[in-house]
Amino acid sequence: MAEATSRCHCSVPHCSNNKQRQPYLSFHAFPSFEYDRKKWVHAIRRDQSMTFTILRGSTFVCSRHFTDADYTSATGRKRLKKGAVPSRFLWNNWGQTARQSVYERVRARHGLCACPILSSDDAQEDDGDMVPEVTAGASDHDYAVAPPPGAQDAAAARINELEAEVRRLETEVMQLRIEHSLSQFQRFCASDEDIRFYTRFPSEEVFQAFWKAIEPSASMLVFWSKAQKKGQTARIEASESHHRSLPLIDEFILYCCRVAAGLKEKMLADIFKVSLSTVSRIIITWANYLYLILGSLPIWMSRQEVNSTMPEKFRQFCPEVRVIIDCTEIRCQNPSALTLQSEVFSSYKNTTTFKGLIGIAPCGAVTFVSSLFTGSISDQELTKKSGILDLLEQGDACMADKGFTITSMLAERGAKLIIPPFKMAAQFSREDAERTQAIARLRILVERAIRRVKEYHIWDTAVPLTMSGTVNQLWTNCCLMSNFQWPLDVKGHKSASAS
Known part of the structure; x- marks a missing residue:
């Protein structure tokens, strides 16, 4: 019944013996007799199924699971007896080392010698030393051994020392x-x-x-x-x-x-x-x-707040101005997809950009910040989608440059647009020239506000596409935190000191 091939593997659970690694073992095939085979299957705790099938020449049990009494050497060669059944397994504690008793572990933990329990006869023979007789009950219940004198006080003192060390x-x-x-x-x-x-x-x-x-x-x-x-x-x-x-x-x-x-x-x-x-x-x-x-801060100023903080130059030339707007662009990384490239490409900057709209009050405070859009969007479409038109009231005026042809959109809100006059003749009239200069001097405030925002050096390089999820938040934060700097002045004196 023994096999000598190097491909023999033991089929007992938790046993990894095989002929290649343990050539000194013998491997025995399952008996051909049905009754004896069922005994082996029951002994090794396995059931024949799709995961375990007994095949002749490939299913074995190694000799470690048999006792010496299961073998015979009557013919001069060690052979397995007929009717022998494997009986040495991990689940019946075969192959496990004996564990130390609780008494021995407690004595070892306290640094004491674990003396063997001697009978009364052995005690009398041991150089005449008297060893007290230990009853059977004491050896069975050795986990109740009392600690040595002073051990509890020493442990309590040690705990106090460790607690003090932890606090320190x-x-x-x-x-x-x-x-x-x-x-x-x-x-x-x-x-x-x-x-x-x-x-x-x-x-x-x-x-x-x-x-x-x-x-x-x-x-x-x-x-x-x-x-x-x-x-x-x-x-x-x-x-x-x-x-x-x-x-x-x-x-x-x-x-x-x-x-x-x-x-x-x-x-x-x-x-x-x-x-x-x-x-x-x-x-x-x-x-x-x-x-x-x-x-969440209410940065949009009411009509009364705008009038109370309006510089004198605005009162002189355009007292009805509520907000000064302008668009600006920040460079972004060039996407690999051609569709995205066409959306973020700005013909004005000749590169890929994000575009946003900023509005300021005549006093120089940023009162409106739009979300960032792709660079291909026009100023008119950006103004419409930004939501600033919903904030304007009847009689308000919006100051911008000549690129904002939004007169009709403002008229629907009862507001008007203030932009430099267009050149209709060979040259400007005196009134148009003075108006152009006045509007340019006042509208420069929004350019200075945008410059302040772009002085945040995160915008010095192109925005990577990995930041597209937070670029709106970063841009809005920079615009609103610029209000905590020195107030802008029409002449530009204070803005220069802030930068």
Whole structure:
């Protein structure tokens, strides 16, 4: 019944013996007699099915599962007896090493010698030393052995020492976090000039005021990756947020360094000693958070607010102006798809761009920011889709350049368009020339506002297509945060000092 081929494998569960790795073992085929075969199948705890089929010459049981009594050597060769059944398996504790008793493990844990339990006869023969007799009950229930004297007091004292060490380390960690936070803020905000470069805020006083305003809600900020996993409708607790590698104010400074100073994400990861994925997660999270916070501010000024803050030059030439608008474009990466290329290609800039509309009040504050559209859109279509027409009221005036032929659209709202006059004759009349100069001097305010927004250095290079999901938020944040700089002046004096 034994096989010598090197392809023999044992079919007993949890046994991986085979003839190639254990050539010293013998492998026995299942008996041909049906009754004996069923005994073997029952013994190895397997049932014949599609996953286990007994085949002659390929289904074996190795000799490790038989006892010495199952073999005979009457013919001079060791052979399996007829009717022998395998009986040594993992589930009947064959092949397992004896486990130490609870008594021995407890004694070893306390560093005591585990003495063997001696009978009374052995004790008398052991050099005459007297060893107390141990009853059978004590050897059976050795897990109730009492600890040595003073062990509980020593353990309690050790626990108190470890608790004190934990409290000391927690205090040190908190101090290090505070020092790290202060050092990062002082590193980037040592002077007003540094603050203007890294954050575009005009001074530390303005920065601190802005931070104190957003800090309460920012403390409950949840990372964008966590919000995506939970879903838009799920309620997320602040405690469930991703573990923060940086203090909250450092996250805001990191965002400002990326947007205002234009530092690359790899550089920020090295400066703040965090991973590149953490930098990306912080930027996306803060872009969406500030978009929500700043977007909820009522920046559109009422008619009374516009009149009360209107400079004298506007009162002299066009007192009915409510908003000054203009379109601007930012470069974006050239997509590989030809359809997308045609949509984002701007014939004015001769490159692929995103296009948006900005509106400011006569006082210079940004009061309207549209979403970004593809660069191929016209100024008229962008004005219509931006939603600014819904904000204008009867009697309002909108100032723009000559490219905005939106007179009919404004007339439907009861508003009018103020643009430089078109040249209808060989040369301008004196009145048209004065009007053109006056409108140009006033309309330059929106150009300065756009210049302020583009001084955020994130727009120095083409926007990669990977940022298309957050480019609207970043653009809107830059436009609205420019209102925290020095107010624009018609003469341009204060705007020059802010830049």
